[in-house]
Amino acid sequence: MLQKAAPARPDWVMRAQPIEGIERIEAWFQGKAYAMHRHDTYAIGRTLAGVQSFNYRRSRRDSLPGNTIVLHPDEAHDGQAGTGEGFRYRMIYVEPALFQDVLGGRTLPFLEGGVTTNPRIAAATETLLQRVGHTLEPLEQNDALAELAHALAAAAGMPRARGKGDYLAARRARDYLHANFTRVVTLEEVEIATGRDRWSLSHDFRTFYGTSPYRYFTMRRLDAVRRMLLSGISLASAAADAGFADQSHMTRHFLKTFGLTPGRWLQIVGNVPRD
Incomplete structure (x- = not known):
């Protein structure tokens, strides 16, 4: 007896509220996703699952999980699943004027291939390519945009402008x-x-x-969290009082900074032997 094929998963797109010239989406597609089209923005994304295939500058490109996609403004491209399993990805659309504000009149960076494994670009996109439900603070987004602009310029072989600063x-x-x-x-x-x-x-x-302004800002929050934890304040209360969105937001930053969760750090600090 023949078995019925499993129904295809429905395609979907989630969008974050656009902020300061940046649109953020996360999507799942099985089969054909988009016909040939073009944006007047950069389209920069991360493949999360499956094979994300697209035609770009006269050839097919395939992005695997963990790869970063960088499409230059006004370049035609389409999109489809590279295998029958479908693909999931996150993408940001950045107005070129925002990068131009960072680069100060230099040529917009162009990456020929459309797909890159450049580690600096991957690191620079981590903040902006978080889940769309995460709300970026203004300083956080600004720092991430500046780092991404410089990462793209470096990958494109553009010399970095130097200034004395104020x-x-x-x-x-x-x-x-x-x-x-x-x-x-x-x-x-x-x-x-x-x-x-x-x-x-x-x-x-x-x-x-x-360091960046947002990194400095976050470190001051983490300093406050550690002081409060040592005084007996709960994790949730410390996170809120220090200015974090919630406990999980604080924990992510704590782990990234100190290599330990707040609970584990507090346990270790409490194990210091007394003379």
Whole structure:
């Protein structure tokens, strides 16, 4: 007796609310996904499962799980599953003007292949290619955009522009972030507090403090979490009081920074022998 074939999974697309010139989606398709089309934005994505195939610049490209897709603005492409299993991916669409603000008038970076395994580009897209349900803080998105623009420029062989920077603006930014880390800080606030535009300020901060504004901001939150945990405050309360969206948000940053979960860190600290 012949068995009936399993019904195909329905195609779906989830979208995040567009913010500051960036659209974020996650999607699943089985078979044909898109006919030939083009965007006036960069399309940068990550294949999560299956084989993501598309025609781009006169040849077929196949992206495997973990690969990063980088499609230049106004380049025609389509999309389909490379196997019968279908494919899942996340994608961001970035207005070229945002990258141009970072690069300061240099040529927009172009990667010929459309698919890359470049580790710096992969790392630079991690923040922006989180699940669409995750809300990015303004400073977080700004830092990620700046790093992605520089990663694309480096992969395209473009020399990085150097500037002296504005130390006083960087110090004002540091002081402002330090005083306000327990809440969401907007980019406009920091620009007003420092008298410097967001992209120049990002460069200044890295030049004089060796890290990005959002990374500094997050570290101050984590410092507060550790102090609160040692005083007996619960994980959930510490996360909220330090300005994190929730406990899992705090735990992800804690693990990424210290290599331990907050609970494991607290357990170890509590095991220090007494004289």
